[in-house]
Amino acid sequence: MKRIALIAHDGKKAELVSFVLRHKTRFNHCVLFATGTTGQHINNAGFIVTRLLSGPMGGDAQIATMVANKELDIVIFFRDPLGRHPHEPDVQMLMRLCDVHNIPLVTNPAGAELIIDGISL
Numbered sequence: 001m002k003r004i005a006l007i008a009h010d011g012k013k014a015e016l017v018s019f020v021l022r023h024k025t026r027f028n029h030c031v032l033f034a035t036g037t038t039g040q041h042i043n044n045a046g047f048i049v050t051r052l053l054s055g056p057m058g059g060d061a062q063i064a065t066m067v068a069n070k071e072l073d074i075v076i077f078f079r080d081p082l083g084r085h086p087h088e089p090d091v092q093m094l095m096r097l098c099d100v101h102n103i104p105l106v107t108n109p110a111g112a113e114l115i116i117d118g119i120s121l
Contacts, residue, residue: 002073002119005063006034006042007055012078017041019078019109023116030119033066035059060090067097075105076112 004027008016020027020042027047034042036054043049053059066072075098079091098105106112 001029001031003031003033003071005066005072005075005077006032006038006049007060007063007075008038008078009055009080010037011080013038013041015109016076016078017045019112020047021045026116026119033063033072035063055090058090060094064090064094064097067094067101067103070101072103074115075103076115077105077107078109078112079107 006016006020016038024047032042032047032049033039033052034049035052036057036059039049039051043051052062063072063075067075075094077091077094095105097103104115106115
């Protein structure tokens with residue numbers, strides 16, 4: 001089973017939940033992790049998800065730790081590139097660690113479509 005982290009900036013949470021619902025069959029065969037509020041929205045949509053801290057409170061760093069420990073296979077992070085985010089250093093750390101540890105990271109719906117289509121059931 002693929003282990004997937006799901007993260008979304010506030011303005012992208014609804015879009016991420018919609019994406020997960022559209023691909024329910026695939027996500028039901030994965031182990032899901034998410035930052036705080038994003039995880040709550042995904043849980044409310046009917047998925048089992050392990051919720052971590054919210055992004056600004058350290059959730060991005062927790063996911064980065066999971067990447068470094070090879071505990072994740074994919075990170076899907078719907079980022080808002082036009083918004084200001086006080087925890088941007090944590091986001092940059094997460095992105096860097098995905099590159100260092102060769103963990104696929106997608107930051108928009110088009111990339112997520114390609115990644116999720118590649119998951120075999």
